[in-house]
Amino acid sequence: xxxxxxxxxxxxxxxxxxxxxxxxxxxxxxxxxxxxxxxxxxxxxxxxxxxxxxxxxxxxxxxxxxxxxxxxxxxxxxxxxxxxxxxxxxxxxxxxxxxxxxxxxxxxxxxxxxxxxxxxxxxxxxxxxxxxxxxxxxxxxxxxxxxxxxxxxxxxxxxxxxxxxxxxxxxxxxxxxxxxxxxxxxxxxxxxxxxxxxxxxxxxxxxxxxxxxxxxxxxxxxxxxxxxxxxxxxxxxxxxxxxxxxxxxxxxxxxxxxxxxxxxxxxxxxxxxxxxxxxxxxxxxxxxxxxxxxxxxxxxxxxxxxxxxxxxxxxxxxxxxxxxxxxxxxxxxxxxxxxxxxxxxxxxxxxxxxxxxxxxxxxxxxxx
Numbered sequence: 001x002x003x004x005x006x007x008x009x010x011x012x013x014x015x016x017x018x019x020x021x022x023x024x025x026x027x028x029x030x031x032x033x034x035x036x037x038x039x040x041x042x043x044x045x046x047x048x049x050x051x052x053x054x055x056x057x058x059x060x061x062x063x064x065x066x067x068x069x070x071x072x073x074x075x076x077x078x079x080x081x082x083x084x085x086x087x088x089x090x091x092x093x094x095x096x097x098x099x100x101x102x103x104x105x106x107x108x109x110x111x112x113x114x115x116x117x118x119x120x121x122x123x124x125x126x127x128x129x130x131x132x133x134x135x136x137x138x139x140x141x142x143x144x145x146x147x148x149x150x151x152x153x154x155x156x157x158x159x160x161x162x163x164x165x166x167x168x169x170x171x172x173x174x175x176x177x178x179x180x181x182x183x184x185x186x187x188x189x190x191x192x193x194x195x196x197x198x199x200x201x202x203x204x205x206x207x208x209x210x211x212x213x214x215x216x217x218x219x220x221x222x223x224x225x226x227x228x229x230x231x232x233x234x235x236x237x238x239x240x241x242x243x244x245x246x247x248x249x250x251x252x253x254x255x256x257x258x259x260x261x262x263x264x265x266x267x268x269x270x271x272x273x274x275x276x277x278x279x280x281x282x283x284x285x286x287x288x289x290x291x292x293x294x295x296x297x298x299x300x301x302x303x304x305x306x307x308x309x310x311x312x313x314x315x316x317x318x319x320x321x322x323x324x325x326x327x328x329x330x331x332x333x334x335x336x337x338x339x340x341x342x343x344x345x346x347x348x349x350x351x352x353x354x355x356x357x358x359x360x361x362x363x364x365x366x367x368x
Contacts, residue, residue, distance in 0.1 A: 133331035
């Protein structure tokens with residue numbers, strides 16, 4: 001009886017994990033391992049269906065594993081790999097599916113899988129660089145906020161209550177700290193409600209395309225953020241263009257796919273407009289020459305050289321490498337700037353609290 005109960009609980013837990021993973025999707029590293037293994041197996045002579053059947057039990061993510069099992073059955077029944085993957089957009093993006101489709105149509109699936117491995121590796125490394133650069137400053141900031149709230153709400157009121165006597169003339173820092181701690185301790189519910197409302201408003205703001213577009217334009221005029229974001233978008237654009245062109249995806253279709261992948265709306269609009277110009281026979285470099293701030297002249301000139309020499313795919317890869325290195329350098333510089341700044345803010349906060357607590361003590365000592 002106990003064993004049955006445990007099995008039921010395990011099944012419920014497994015189902016919950018499946019639902020969570022289905023909502024969350026599959027991360028880049030999981031996709032990378034899958035494509036890497038699939039590329040190796042197809043290169044060494046395994047059929048697609050056979051490779052998928054061998055790979056599926058090795059996938060730990062339940063949702064991903066069951067999806068691959070379904071894809072394997074579809075392939076065995078004569079469906080293409082691309083059409084089978086298209087059923088799972090949370091796992092296989094439009095870029096992924098189109099590249100696989102191009103590889104199947106041209107008979108170069110092995111080469112396409114190699115390109116996908118490179119694409120996913122670069123994508124993963126770029127995300128990792130950004131995350132690693134931001135994780136420490138964010139950790140310090142969150143710790144500062146939590147400790148600050150705990151001090152102001154629970155610790156300082158017990159200390160500052162000693163200074164509420166009318167017989168002591170309180171200095172300005174102490175009066176400010178007293179007012180702030182009193183507000184925090186007596187309005188905690190109001191503060192929580194305000195925070196929740198602000199969070200919901202922010203989510204709605206982000207989901208609306210027009211407000212999101214306004215925000216994207218705003219962050220693109222902030223000096224430090226502007227440089228980093230432009231480098232990231234250009235790295236993603238040229239890395240993806242390189243991968244698509246290497247798998248013989250037409251240039252117009254490539255631009256339409258990339259327009260959906262890039263995160264910043266101003267870049268999405270530039271790429272979409274460029275795709276419409278390409279349909280009319282305008283060259284690639286002319287179609288991209290719309291905003292010198294988002295697509296620098298040097299980049300446009302490199303695209304022109306690649307286009308005229310018939311090596312746009314290779315040039316795109318080189319430009320991507322350059323901007324990926326720029327992102328790495330920018331994130332390192334950002335960390336160098338943020339860490340001392342956070343330490344300075346932390347030091348200033350501690351110094352203010354120390355002064356506010358200690359100054360009245362001297363007044364008490366002088367009165368004795």
